[in-house]
Amino acid sequence: MTVTHSTQTVNQALILHPGGSFTYEERPKPTLQSDRDVIVKVIATGLCGSDVHYWQHGRLGRYIVSNPLILGHESTGIITETGANTPGLNIGDRIALEPGIACNACTYCRSGRYNLCTSMRFAATPPIDGTLATYYRVPAECVYKLPGHVSLRDGTLIEPLSVAVHGCRLGGSGSGGMQEKAVVVFGAGPVGLLCCGVARAFGASVVVVVDVVAERLEVARGYGATHSYEMGGGLSLEENVAGVLGAAGLSVEEGGRGVDVVLDATGAEPCVTCGIHVLSAGGTFVQVGLGKPSLSLPVGQICDKEIVFKGSFRYGPGDFELAVGLLESGRIKVDGLVTHEFGFERAEEAFRNVVGRNGIKSVIYGPGVDEDEARELA
Structure with a gap:
């Protein structure tokens, strides 16, 4: 797959507002906050039931959309920047994102149950913005290289697979x-x-x-x-x-x-x-x-x-790695699960498609993404 690594600073995002309306807005491009961070250009994002729930109902459990929020957390992309301490990761790598950043210091994190971290910053969970934008920042431990036979489109299924x-x-x-x-x-x-x-x-x-x-x-x-x-x-x-x-x-x-x-x-x-x-x-x-x-x-x-x-709450240590391994070995196949694809400008249509229970999985491509490239393999 041929990818051009843009130096653009515009970070276009899909914003959900309280009450259920969407707008497209430019947000500041994320920057490296530590030497362990990477910046990812988001290529594809699968829609989850939680995204739709926030849109339709404005809340999910104790999490309430009280301020504008970027949705999306089932994403793949291309690394465009790396910190100085990200061994094995390089600009241009095709990756899947684990969209939750734990504190790594609390009792739950230290006991190997970081999914229960009370300080978890999980994408698209108010007030934490999600991945339906041009760029997203994550620490290196939340980045997983895609197997060569898995496209950036189908790689969005690694999160639900986890x-x-x-x-x-x-x-x-x-x-x-x-x-x-x-x-x-x-x-x-x-x-x-x-x-x-x-x-x-x-x-x-x-x-x-x-x-x-x-x-x-x-x-x-x-x-x-x-x-x-x-x-x-x-x-x-x-x-x-x-x-x-x-x-x-x-x-x-x-x-x-x-x-x-x-x-x-x-x-x-x-x-x-x-x-x-x-x-x-x-x-x-x-x-x-x-x-x-x-x-x-x-x-x-x-x-x-x-x-x-x-x-069962999200995923914990080793789950993402095992999910990628199951795909790499061919023991799990996700071909055909993505049944509907939408350009960024058709994002609300994608949400309506999920509500209509059409097909299995709907994917939204990031701003300016070539959809054919997103379907290609490495």
């Missing part, structure tokens, strides 16, 4: 902990599909994907799912539980093989409830996706079966 890696590691107690296990994944959106792929890469023998959209279930077969079930809104809990288990010949009855791990990428209460019911005694439930902040759960089932219920 979310899937983190959830699967929690579900299987490590990268090899799903060996020969039966796994159910609720939700066949980008993260759910990637959870299917990671579960299979981690050794799961059965991966059942559940969704309400038949077209997405068909796609899931190409990304690691061995079985699928279309969850009917008009069916009872008992019918959906039987349907999920029956799709792969599983059972929670005495003597039958039930589900070892459930990964919920929806946050929808019916899915969470169904997931708890399909688990075998002693199984593990991992909440990967977020929906309403409070849900009604069948606590009796959790206690009776001594289920391990885990929350």
Whole structure:
């Protein structure tokens, strides 16, 4: 790929304002703040559900859009500047960004759980600006070189792939902990599909994907799912539980093989409830996706079966590196997951496309980016 490294100082950004309106504005170009920093020209950014939620609702949990905010955090780009202490990184490198900067000093960081850092500066989480701009600054430890066979467009999926890696590691107690296990994944959106792929890469023998959209279930077969079930809104809990288990010949009855791990990428209460019911005694439930902040759960089932219920928050040490490694080795493929592409000037159209549940993944190219180059390989 041929890239011209511009010396321009204009940093055009997409700004979300309180109330939900967008404007394009010029912001100061970020500068190196330490010898460990790099400046990246942003080439492509995948849209996440959290971006859309901030646009539609103005808040997500305790984070509120009270001032103008740059959205975006699933980004790839080209390094244009490096500090003096960034070994292995060079101007022109094609990279994926890990969009959260931890303090590296608190109890959580020091214990290897930096995703829980109370001082975390995570892109596109108010009041921290995101990556939908011409340039972005990150420390060297948040930069990962793209495998040669992965385009800058498809590299935007490394961030959600890292979310899937983190959830699967929690579900299987490590990268090899799903060996020969039966796994159910609720939700066949980008993260759910990637959870299917990671579960299979981690050794799961059965991966059942559940969704309400038949077209997405068909796609899931190409990304690691061995079985699928279309969850009917008009069916009872008992019918959906039987349907999920029956799709792969599983059972929670005495003597039958039930589900070892459930990964919920929806946050929808019916899915969470169904997931708890399909688990075998002693199984593990991992909440990967977020929906309403409070849900009604069948606590009796959790206690009776001594289920391990885990929350999953973004990603932690080693998750991004493992995600890149899975792509490098070919154990995970993301070809075809990006179904819609938009130039920077069509960014709001991209947001509307996600709301309309069109395709799987929508990507916005950075200001002035040649879209053909973004699709090329190294």
